[in-house]
Amino acid sequence: MNRITPVAPDALRCTRLAALRAKLFATPGATLGVADDRDDAAATLFTRRGVADLHALLKSDPALLRGALVADRVIGLGAAALMAAAGVAAYTTPVASGAAVEFLSQAGIPGVVDSVVPAIINRAGTGPCPLESRLRGIDGLSCILTEIDGFVAGLTK
Numbered sequence: 001m002n003r004i005t006p007v008a009p010d011a012l013r014c015t016r017l018a019a020l021r022a023k024l025f026a027t028p029g030a031t032l033g034v035a036d037d038r039d040d041a042a043a044t045l046f047t048r049r050g051v052a053d054l055h056a057l058l059k060s061d062p063a064l065l066r067g068a069l070v071a072d073r074v075i076g077l078g079a080a081a082l083m084a085a086a087g088v089a090a091y092t093t094p095v096a097s098g099a100a101v102e103f104l105s106q107a108g109i110p111g112v113v114d115s116v117v118p119a120i121i122n123r124a125g126t127g128p129c130p131l132e133s134r135l136r137g138i139d140g141l142s143c144i145l146t147e148i149d150g151f152v153a154g155l156t157k
Contacts, residue, residue: 009110017092033071054082076120
């Protein structure tokens with residue numbers, strides 16, 4: 001696999017992303033952080049696993065994500081598609097799949113990623129992330145979002 005690197009954010013965004021990421025990792029149980037790109041103090045943390053919070057925000061409060069900075073513990077293709085659809089300004093994560101980084105780069109969303117991996121592994125460590133597997137080979141943001149809707153609906157049954 002070719003080495004994929006995210007588009008780098010500007011220096012001010014890097015500083016704000018680092019602060020948001022530090023807050024995320026200092027808060028037990030937090031899995032996602034969303035901050036206003038213009039206000040260092042305004043940050044909201046979320047605790048659900050996977051793409052649940054990003055999906056819920058896109059459906060119920062898309063204004064919170066539009067132009068926001070996002071810190072996530074792991075970013076796979078599903079999270080990347082949700083962030084692109086929401087129009088986030090920039091993101092940071094310790095681990096992202098190559099597909100996620102490529103998707104966000106093509107959407108023009110800069111980010112800071114410590115490690116780009118071929119695929120996200122499921123929580124049990126026994127195989128690939130089920131959502132990332134489900135999205136593999138699907139083209140187009142609207143088709144990907146439809147698959148994510150179905151995946152999330154299946155989780156709540």
